[in-house]
Amino acid sequence: MDLEMGQLVKSISGRDKGKLxxxxxxxxxxxxxxxGRSRKVSNPKKKNSxxxxxxxxxxxxxxxxxxxGNLEDTVIxxxxxxxxxxxxxxxxxxxxxNGG
Numbered sequence: 001m002d003l004e005m006g007q008l009v010k011s012i013s014g015r016d017k018g019k020l021x022x023x024x025x026x027x028x029x030x031x032x033x034x035x036g037r038s039r040k041v042s043n044p045k046k047k048n049s050x051x052x053x054x055x056x057x058x059x060x061x062x063x064x065x066x067x068x069g070n071l072e073d074t075v076i077x078x079x080x081x082x083x084x085x086x087x088x089x090x091x092x093x094x095x096x097x098n099g100g
Contacts, residue, residue, distance in 0.1 A: 003023050003049055003052070004023065005024065005025065005062060005066060006059040006061070006062030007055070008057040008059070009023060009033065009052040009054050009055065011051060011052060012052065016045070019035065020084055021035050021039070022035070022062055022079065024066060024071065024076075025044065027046060030046040030048060031046070032044040032046060033052075034076050035080055036073035036074065037073070037077060040073045041073055059079050061079070
């Protein structure tokens with residue numbers, strides 16, 4: 001699955017394993033990630049896409065704000081807090097293999 005701007009992802013390796021991020025861009029082979037706290041829009045984390053678990057959640061608001069040049073860390077924190085409640089579950093890894 002190709003990643004796209006505004007997509008929700010979870011780190012599956014490294015010291016940030018298990019952490020949720022939003023994709024805010026791309027730099028060559030790396031994906032630029034932000035969480036609005038430790039990794040802000042001004043200093044995104046660069047991570048190899050094979051170390052990420054993508055979710056089928058794309059926040060169009062992120063794409064639009066990035067295009068307009070007003071993407072803020074507060075918006076990212078809010079979206080990730082909502083996503084954390086909804087998608088950050090240990091059973092998510094197996095849900096795709098059993099059809100749903």
